[in-house]
Amino acid sequence: MTSTTERLSATTLLRFATAGSVDDGKSTLVGRLLHDSKSVLADQLEAVEHASRSRGQQAPDLALLTDGLRAEREQGITIDVAYRYFATPRRRFILADTPGHVQYTRNMVTGASTAELAVVLVDARNGVVEQTRRHAAVAALLRVPHVVLAVNKMDLVGYEEAVFAAIAREFTAYASELGVPEITAIPISALAGDNVVEPSAHMDWYGGPTVLEHLETVPVSHDLTGCPPRFPVQYVIRPGTAEHPDYRGYAGQIASGALRVGDPVTVLPSGRTSVITAIDALGTPVDIAWAPQSVTVRLADDIDIARGDLIAPTATAPATTREVTATVCHVADEPLVPGQRVLLKHTTRTVKAIVQEIPSRLTLDDLSQHPSPGRLVANDIGRVRVRTAEPLPLDSYADSRRTGSFLLIDPADGTTLAAGMAGDSLTPAAAPAAPADDEGWDF
Known part of the structure; x- marks a missing residue:
């Protein structure tokens, strides 16, 4: 007889992240997914039921299964990235529940950086909003190969097919222009459980998969052996x-x-x-x-x-470069400006660097590039040109998410300033340069 351990070892692993605006019901979706797939222990469910009753709620608030921080429970918003591990007979999952509040977009970058799939939630009453576009842009920049648009709260719009279709068309057009390779739209009600694990009885016009069915069957590959060895x-x-x-x-x-x-x-x-x-x-x-x-x-x-x-x-072997041109997502509260001294961390190497230029900033509304913005502030996505004190063997991020990515760090306190994705056009270093002087940054 095959043991549970043996069955799970034979199944594939899917890493996925969830994202959505505040009050789109993201934590409720995750809680519903865990609850209906029988991935919640009895004591966890009992704790959620007790917390829900203490807040005057009759039914269990499934969002409490993921909003684990005390501040999150008190404010009713997700702040930190919550990782959950669960499995079905068909696949194992690592779920990164990322914050929806614009203030915590930086945490979505963390959660989606290793994901093979991103679930982007939209409130059916509000449609595609700026934060939806930002989440789509981050998923595209991080080269997440599969994106699921979950149009939530369909029960509050009468399960109208026309509402879902309009949102799906708008989001698909936007994400496709960003270069997202695969987009799947699913109408759901996380609160009622429609199309999360079980098919909805209220939307017979929809013939696609439920969220869990799609997660279980979407093709994923962890085979990195075909990539250049690094x-x-x-x-x-x-x-x-x-x-x-x-x-x-x-x-x-x-x-x-x-x-x-x-x-x-x-x-x-x-x-x-x-x-x-x-x-x-x-x-x-x-x-x-x-x-x-x-x-x-x-x-x-x-x-x-x-x-x-x-x-x-x-x-x-990759070419080395001291002139790094890349797209970055700025995650710090303090702005990033030309002339700023930073540390650049690439794989296991950290070198001194200077931000030489910020050529453009992405405008999320129409995907146009705003030239020479002068600075990047929190949650901005833009192009930067950085000069490093020592040459780096950078790959293009399109070729390798691991050796094509880097972090910009504040040398004063170690704060992460930006997550960077190296572009395809890197200027090779003419010759290995001497390390920068400990006191100077003029290189």
């Missing part, structure tokens, strides 16, 4: 024992692709070359390793390698 070094291992006096290994997680013993490789940003002589996975020698395995790699040559260096096959 291995950011996290740690240099030199035990110096009598048994292994000359052991020097480079530990980290393979970001993409596969590494093989015998592969000629280049270490970036230095440009030094060598050959992989051994790969250790969990202390066991292997001939091949692939993403996202954590391994230790040994090379034929004694090269100066430190945390933050990138090992890649010589034939497909």
Whole structure:
């Protein structure tokens, strides 16, 4: 007989994020999804029922299953990203319930950065609003391959097909122009449970899948072995024992692709070359390793390698650059301005940098570019040009979500300023540059 553990190990994993404006019913949808899929423990449901009664509500408020912070429960809004893990016989899920309030859009970037699917909620009474467009833009920028438009509160508009169709057309046209590859629109009532887990008896005009059915069947692939191999070094291992006096290994997680013993490789940003002589996975020698395995790699040559260096096959090694042109989502309260000194964190490497120019800011209403805005404020999406103190081996974000992304950080207090997605046009560095002086930022 097949055990539950064996069945779950054979199912695929889907990471998805939810987003929507305040009071669109996002937390209620997540709660309904967990409740109706039998993914809520009895004591959790009892706690929700007790909290609901204490607030004078007759039925359990399923939104309380995800709004876990005390401030969230008191204000009735989602503030933090709440991660939930659940499973059905067909698939395992990691759900990131992200905030809807415009003040916390930065947290949606966190929740959607690793998602294969995003569920964007719209209140059927309000239709597509600015925050809906912002969430669609973030999903597009983060290259989320599947987007579900959940038109919620259909019970409050009489389950009218025309209302749903108009919202679906507007959102689909907008998201398609952003470049979202796949959009699925589903009419739901999270409060009543229509089309969340079970098909609705009130919308016989809709013949598509329920939310859960779509989540269970949408095609996902975690195969990164077809991508160019990238291995950011996290740690240099030199035990110096009598048994292994000359052991020097480079530990980290393979970001993409596969590494093989015998592969000629280049270490970036230095440009030094060598050959992989051994790969250790969990202390066991292997001939091949692939993403996202954590391994230790040994090379034929004694090269100066430190945390933050990138090992890649010589034939497909990325070019290094000090001139980074990228799209960023600004997440800090303080504005980002030209001339600002920042730290740029790319994989395991952090370097000094200066914001040289902000060429444009995205206007969400019509997707036009506002030229030379002078600054980016919280939740703005715009293009920036950054010069780094040291060359970086950046890929295009379109090719790799891992090695094409970076963070801009405030060097004074470590606050994250912006999440960046490198563009396709990077200016190669002419030659490796010397590190910037500790006191100066003029590079």
